[in-house]
Amino acid sequence: MNLLDDLRAALGGSAVLEGEAMGAAPASDMSYTGRSLPRALLRPRSTEEVSAALKLCHAAGVPVIAQGGMTGLAGGSNPSGNEIAISLALLRGxxxxxxxxxxxxxxxxxxxxxxxxxxxxxxxxxxxxxxxxxxxxxxxxxxxxxxxxxxxxxxxxxxxxxxxxxxxxxxxxxxxxxxxxxxxxxxxxxxxxxxxxxxxxxxxxxxxxLHPPPGEITTTLCAVESYDQVVALLRRAQSSLGGIMAFEAMWEDYFGFNAEALKLRLFARSHPFCVILESTKPAGTVETFLAAAVEEGLIADALIARSLREAREIWSVREGHPIETLPNLLNFDVSLPIGRIGDYAEACTAAIRKRWPDAHVSFYGHVGDSNVHICVSAPYAPGEGMHEVDAIVYGVLGDYRGSISAEHGVGTLKRPYLRFSRSPNEIALMRLLKQALDPKGILNPGKVI
Ligand SMILES: Cc1cc2nc3c(=O)[nH]c(=O)nc-3n(C[C@H](O)[C@H](O)[C@H](O)COP(=O)(O)OP(=O)(O)OC[C@H]3O[C@@H](n4cnc5c(N)ncnc54)[C@H](O)[C@@H]3O)c2cc1C
Structure with missing residues (x-):
């Protein structure tokens, strides 16, 4: 018997899909960089079935990829064509x-x-x-x-x-x-x-x-004139308002582009930074806090969402669907010590524009968690040109001791750049763990390290 027959015998015929029966979904996550379907797609219904499948693949030395919702953005669940994919979709409940x-x-x-x-x-x-x-x-x-x-x-x-x-x-x-x-x-x-x-x-x-529910959330949008003031606002809000639920900063190139495309005129004029600040304090308390911050010159302007619709409008700018329509758009998910993000954004923009003077470079993200996302659109050639952008963004990041992946993972897309964020000894320890747990290297080969 071959491996697929063994898998059918262990899991049942309907749990082992091949060819067209797999559909297109197992080829790529939402980075849309996957080009190949796996050799077969397994749909186990229990831990015991996952165990049986791995035991057989291990004995045969055949690589295996776990596939979840396929919403990843790093190519982590993309097959190269040789692997057996294990979908966890039926292990639900x-x-x-x-x-x-x-x-x-x-x-x-x-x-x-x-x-x-x-x-x-x-x-x-x-x-x-x-x-x-x-x-x-x-x-x-x-x-x-x-x-x-x-x-x-x-x-x-x-x-x-x-x-x-x-x-x-x-x-x-x-x-x-x-x-x-x-x-x-x-x-x-x-x-x-x-x-x-x-x-x-x-x-x-x-x-x-689990946690107790946070209660009512007050959503505000603050206009800020410098990155140093963005950081000062974060610290002030944390000490004065306590439970901050979100602190999302958008640089003008990001905020302005999306707001204009969405026909939202939230402030009378543009500002270098806009920050979404969410707090569990009542609107009245937040209003007093914001008024004091304007008085002191910490923020230039602010508005408080008075309804769910207004809160959604503010978040729609942050979600940034319009910017996704820019040609050749590349997205990055990096992290840096919070105090250095402003300087990094300037250095990174300058380095990209040195190579492509008309590039659209914009920054936004979970700055309160030291995480910033970068959107780059420039007339680079697909393939090599895109690697050139990666090398610039991660090269400058290395100078600032940042991480090439704040939250999306390394997958395949960032694997060549791991050394920008991890020392040789760290990578060697990762390899040692991999060798200890998966000596045949069958689990998601070619990913992360
Ligand atoms: C609109 C949108 C918004 C997003 N926002 C965020 C965000 O704010 N923050 C964020 O961190 N990410 C975000 N993501 C990325 C993505 O949703 C996350 O990475 C998510 O955790 C991936 O889950 P998934 O089930 O889709 O995994 P998949 O994409 O299927 O797999 C991701 C990785 O996990 C592995 N994997 C999957 N299931 C298992 C398992 N059971 N056991 C072992 N390995 C497994 C895969 O092999 C792969 O390496 C966003 C994506 C989209 C499309």
């Missing part, structure tokens, strides 16, 4: 919501939004939130250590997990479904799988940490 320990037990293929809803139905709050919430899966969120818009208050995906169950390359199931906030009994094994993008194991279940 919430097993338990435990109000006493404020946690929930979920299967890895459950869409994030389904988990958020289940938490809310129990009067609790799942703090992880991303724009892709309807399609991305918990397993994908954990394996990319996703960030999103609530990191400033609750931390990254890593902070929302108490326990994990994962299947190793050889099919061994490691169940580390801890439910306690404190558990220092040896190494915290869940961290091996969080953020390792499917290269060390396939996540099958998780215990997620």
């Amino acid at each position: 919430i097993e338990e919501v435990d109000s006493a320990s404020a946690s929930m037990v979920v299967k890895a293929g459950t869409p994030l939004e389904e988990c958020q809803r289940a938490a809310a139905e129990h009067g609790l709050f799942l703090a992880l939130d991303l724009g892709s919430r309807g399609s991305c899966q918990v397993g994908g969120n954990l394996s990319t250590n996703a960030g999103g818009i609530r990191v400033i208050r609750y931390g990254m995906a890593r902070e929302q997990v108490l326990g994990i169950e994962a299947v190793l390359a050889d099919g061994t199931v490691v169940s580390s479904m801890n439910r306690m906030l404190k558990n220092n009994a040896g190494y915290d094994l869940k961290h091996l799988f969080i953020g390792s993008e499917g290269t060390l194991g396939v996540i099958t279940r998780a215990v997620l940490r």
Whole structure:
């Protein structure tokens, strides 16, 4: 028997798809850089089936890719053509919501939004939130250590997990479904799988940490004249308002482009920076805070959303769909120490414009979490020209000791640039871990390291 026959015998014929039956979805995540379908697509329904599949692939020395919601932006779940892809889509469902320990037990293929809803139905709050919430899966969120818009208050995906169950390359199931906030009994094994993008194991279940609901959120937009003032506003808001739920900065090239395309005139004139500041304090308290900040010259102008519609209007500029229509657009997701982001943005723009004087370069992002996204549109040739942009953006970043991936992961797209953010010893330790857990190198080969 060959491997596919063995897999059919273990999982059932309907769980092993080949050729046209797979459809186009397993070829690429939302970076749209994948060009090949996997050799076959497996659709296991349980941890035991994932384990059986890996055991067979391991014995045959055939590479395997875990595929979640395919919303990744780093090419992490893209096949090269030789691999067997394991879709987690049928490993879906919430097993338990435990109000006493404020946690929930979920299967890895459950869409994030389904988990958020289940938490809310129990009067609790799942703090992880991303724009892709309807399609991305918990397993994908954990394996990319996703960030999103609530990191400033609750931390990254890593902070929302108490326990994990994962299947190793050889099919061994490691169940580390801890439910306690404190558990220092040896190494915290869940961290091996969080953020390792499917290269060390396939996540099958998780215990997620929940919080009390944050209550009403006041959304504001602040106009700011310098990057130093953006940082000063962040620190002032944190000390005066406490629970900041979001702090998103947009540079004028980003804000102005989107606002104009969306026909939104939010301020009377343009400003170098606009910041979305969300707080759990009532509108009156936030208004007093903003009035004092204007008085002091910390911010030039501000508006408070008086309805959900107004809040959505403000966020629509940040979501930035118009900018995605620029030709040859490349997106970057980097992080730097917060105080250095302003200088980096200037240096990076200057370096790109030196090569392409008419380039459109704009910055926006979760500045409160030290994360900034960069949009570059220039007349570079596809292929080599795009690598040239990567080399400029990451080269300047290296000078500022930043990270080539703040939240989207390394995948295939950033793999050549890992050395800009990680020392040779760090990369050597990553290789040692990979070798220990996956000596045959069958899990997501060619990704991350
Ligand atoms: C509109 C939009 C908004 C987004 N916003 C954000 C954001 O704010 N912050 C952010 O961090 N990301 C964001 N993303 C990126 C993306 O949604 C996240 O990376 C998400 O966590 C990926 O989850 P997924 O289930 O789609 O994983 P996939 O794309 O399927 O896979 C991503 C990686 O995880 C691995 N993987 C998937 N499932 C498993 C598993 N069960 N076990 C082991 N490995 C697995 C894959 O092999 C791959 O390496 C956004 C994407 C879109 C399209």
